[in-house]
Amino acid sequence: MTVKIGLIGLGMIGRDHLKRFNDIITGAKVTAVCDINHAAADAIASEYNATAFYDAEAMINSDQVDAVFICSIGPAHKAQILAAFNAGKPVFCEKPLTPTADESREIIDAEVKAGKRLLQLGFMRRFDPGYQALKQVIDSGELGDIMLIHCAHRNPSVPESYTLEMAINDSATHEIDIVRYLLNENIISVRVDKPRKKTRRALPHLQDPLIVIFETESGVRVDDELFVNCHYGYDIRCEVIGENAIAALNEQQLIATRSLKGHAQHIAQSCMERFTTAYDREVQHFIDNIHSGKEMSGPSSWDGYVVALVCDAGLASLKDGEKHDVLIPQRPAVYR
Amino acid sequence: MTVKIGLIGLGMIGRDHLKRFNDIITGAKVTAVCDINHAAADAIASEYNATAFYDAEAMINSDQVDAVFICSIGPAHKAQILAAFNAGKPVFCEKPLTPTADESREIIDAEVKAGKRLLQLGFMRRFDPGYQALKQVIDSGELGDIMLIHCAHRNPSVPESYTLEMAINDSATHEIDIVRYLLNENIISVRVDKPRKKTRRALPHLQDPLIVIFETESGVRVDDELFVNCHYGYDIRCEVIGENAIAALNEQQLIATRSLKGHAQHIAQSCMERFTTAYDREVQHFIDNIHSGKEMSGPSSWDGYVVALVCDAGLASLKDGEKHDVLIPQRPAVYR
């Protein structure tokens, strides 16, 4: 059986996933694509031998589609997700789940009502071999109790459309999710530090770099350097400090060169390059789950909701520089 | 469609592949297992819900089997491969293709007669992300013309059954194949150096370590340290020296720790651990090729035959310490 995928949203990440389905993923085929830009939908449908849709709901309900793959902009997510739930079709949704925590809550409610998970969220880092190795060494107990985590999230540059808030909403979300994954616990407070010294490479409306400090339930202190115009690469760092020992993401390359550059290892230049294996694996995981008939697994709507709650606190702190608490409701049983 | 796999030979590597089909591989299922040890065949067939066979030919010709996966001992390979060819079923065969080059030649002749490739050989290193990155940087021209390659092939230890000749036939085969892959050219001579100093960890019938020196068609000099009782790990090294720069396999871990051991990265302890991704990928490649209806690709019978010719020269040099030339016939068109 080949899972027939309907893919919504033909922007950068949408096209990247389309290529992935074509080249890498086994057991699935994109049979329908949807974009409000008719020309884009037509062109890509033709290129990939799929049917073009301009209306998401029509595509979702089409019998050409077994599963829905959402790469549209955040504000469109909620309606598309709920439509897919209604159509009884499994959903993969790129992050963020929804722009606000309140909207995410509606999706949670729908899954709770269904009594099972219906969606996999695109927090791809959980499928990254580096982070998985980090989690493995934490879980092994080799490090002892964890006390501190130092993170850095560096982009070579960001487009003009990148707003001040996106440092929290778009960039820090990944660390928020991955810290919860690594430690199996929630974040309970956020504080944003704005260093006075800013890079002149950033557009004037930005504050770059930023330091965000999280505290988890058990008291672990996490600092996250968000530096989205770092110039030199897409560079994700994570160092976990335990009572016995420390573990950290290392360089992510398997070869090194000796040249006029010195003894060097390449640093990724984009999210797509750094997390290519993670993207491949998260999508294959979604497809394999469908094949096996199992309930959705991996990052959930609940993860998306909780991350949105933490972001809300972060945005408040971005304004006033104070520490803001995060109140997280009881986790429903379907997300055990 | 799920490809029905008949797997022959339930030794260590056979069982490893069986687990792999069960846990990792998509699009295939082991439906039949075969071993001359009836008890082993029965027990494993029962565990994996497959049919037990004790006779390879019977299993190969059974309609429970779409494709044949050969993990038996080397001397059994030729007959099983030819039987599968006759049955029109695609073959995956663990290396060596056959114990001698002459036997391999018969398989070549059968594929030439068929006018297409029918077999994928288990030189898994070609699917290793590290070696692939090394090949990519060589092919990019960044290193300039290649002049030297330094390899090391280190095992923590070997069983009592490991013979002196296996350093060539079993261990060096991997470097022989991968050098051909990296450089796109053949090896034309072999010399084996036997250092006077041997590890006391090796059994008395062995000469460990050994240094094997290959020369390729274009004149590249390759040295390969074979050290199969190195005690500390399964450690595969490869450094490629070009006119402009050097590239080398780096540590293969994505995390590092700071502990009482110092700043450390784990070294794999077995072939299975070091090349787990490569094994997964080579098998998935085989299955994907079947699904797509394409001709077999990846390492071929021809590769197995040529490696066997190089090994013959290596074994001669192991005896007399002299340089031995390798005569490689014209490559048939099916292996272009």
Next chain:
Amino acid sequence: MTVKIGLIGLGMIGRDHLKRFNDIITGAKVTAVCDINHAAADAIASEYNATAFYDAEAMINSDQVDAVFICSIGPAHKAQILAAFNAGKPVFCEKPLTPTADESREIIDAEVKAGKRLLQLGFMRRFDPGYQALKQVIDSGELGDIMLIHCAHRNPSVPESYTLEMAINDSATHEIDIVRYLLNENIISVRVDKPRKKTRRALPHLQDPLIVIFETESGVRVDDELFVNCHYGYDIRCEVIGENAIAALNEQQLIATRSLKGHAQHIAQSCMERFTTAYDREVQHFIDNIHSGKEMSGPSSWDGYVVALVCDAGLASLKDGEKHDVLIPQRPAVYR
């Protein structure tokens, strides 16, 4: 000419310097040692063929002594330094200059009155090849403007005598000084963050780890992880983030091993081991300055005074968790 050294204080660091004078330093000899513990003074004087003193002032004024080397406890420093100034003898003083900034001010005043520097302070990190390489790359402009510095100061453990305040007064002092050295600017505020999660290896009166956040005049944000019971080693980290690139202290070993520990580099186990070259160099620098007849150079009383001012703010923040400003007077011309 051999400089005759009178060394005061025969504790751990005093004995370490004594051994250094004996084994490494050229152009100087310890001719007199002084300790209020008569037995210790006698024993060591006998071992090193020096004269024993029990009274610092007597030794300072003895004509057996050309220069004074102070390794006594902090509260004793001021009187000994001023006595040496009066005797017209150059002084090397271990840090801290004095326990409080006010006392340090008296020493500053004495040097200002003398119109020249008379003392070298024991901030040995400025002589460390690693930090010097870091300063060189910062000064080269290769990193661009600096915006952030991430430090870690980790000890395997601390003795029972180590107090909560010493995390600031004793440990963080080194980062306070070195940040000023690296950036050529002062620190203007301090905030101490106390993570809720503490290591169980620390004695109950400690808060370990701590995070101290400094801001410099130009707005650089520096965070310093102080973790003095980290168990695994004496590990000093420093990462400097600029607009163009990042530079960091690397592992400080020149060899690496492959063993059952993996691919590993040793981490120092003590301050003495980590900074052995720095200690050797700072002392040789002091002696060479005397030989050359030049004014004292290297870390000064002023550096000691300013670090004491920053520590005062840090201690205040350790109590209330708030950010505290540091007011630094105009630097006198002798410390240009």
Next chain:
Amino acid sequence: MTVKIGLIGLGMIGRDHLKRFNDIITGAKVTAVCDINHAAADAIASEYNATAFYDAEAMINSDQVDAVFICSIGPAHKAQILAAFNAGKPVFCEKPLTPTADESREIIDAEVKAGKRLLQLGFMRRFDPGYQALKQVIDSGELGDIMLIHCAHRNPSVPESYTLEMAINDSATHEIDIVRYLLNENIISVRVDKPRKKTRRALPHLQDPLIVIFETESGVRVDDELFVNCHYGYDIRCEVIGENAIAALNEQQLIATRSLKGHAQHIAQSCMERFTTAYDREVQHFIDNIHSGKEMSGPSSWDGYVVALVCDAGLASLKDGEKHDVLIPQRPAVYR
């Protein structure tokens, strides 16, 4: 006391040492310089406030000189060394001791007759912190018995004056000496392998790279890649393989950068840069020995003689490609 140095030979290495005496070395001063090029001698004497000599013997016998520092060309060494011995002045001599083993023998005989060592030879690598750390881990027994050593000796390029033989006589000499130092045993045979593939960066009269294979008394096999037009840096590698574990020279930098070059560590670009600490230390060692009134220590005439014997065998192998044995006479007692 300041040792008055008479330095002979104002070429590249001579001037480098002159600068070293001026900037780094304590306890010595170059009071006389000698070169057959009168203009060079006059200019440099004037610059460094020393007396110019054009005749080595005159300078050696001048009472302006306490110790003789020989940086002249190899063929001049023997006469200058013997003159200094006659004058009763300690000698530092740059390598090679003499161009041929026979000439070296005369120097040995003179020292044997004197009943003590009178000379320190310029094998500076023995003073390199990296090699010293390597020796320390070998001597600790941590690696177990040593069986193999892999070396590489890479220069970015060589001048037109560099001959084919200098790969042995000038470059390999360093590995010959350091292997003896690391293992405390002699080399008993040499074989030179000439790879067919050569770098096009080398001048036509060279064979670059070359592989030289040494065997030591106990049977350790050492291979040395000599690649003197490697383009990218002055890069010295050494990996020591023991029964239990492996140790190797690591990158020799204490900082690393993250930039558009990737994660990189600088590689030295010249011998002077790579071994600057070693040069400083070997010269200070020579001066300190004079100050202490001790017999000369460090690399000896005997080391120079034995290395010359190994080179003779290497040059023979360079011609015929065969393995050549090295016959080493009994070591006289003065070189115990």
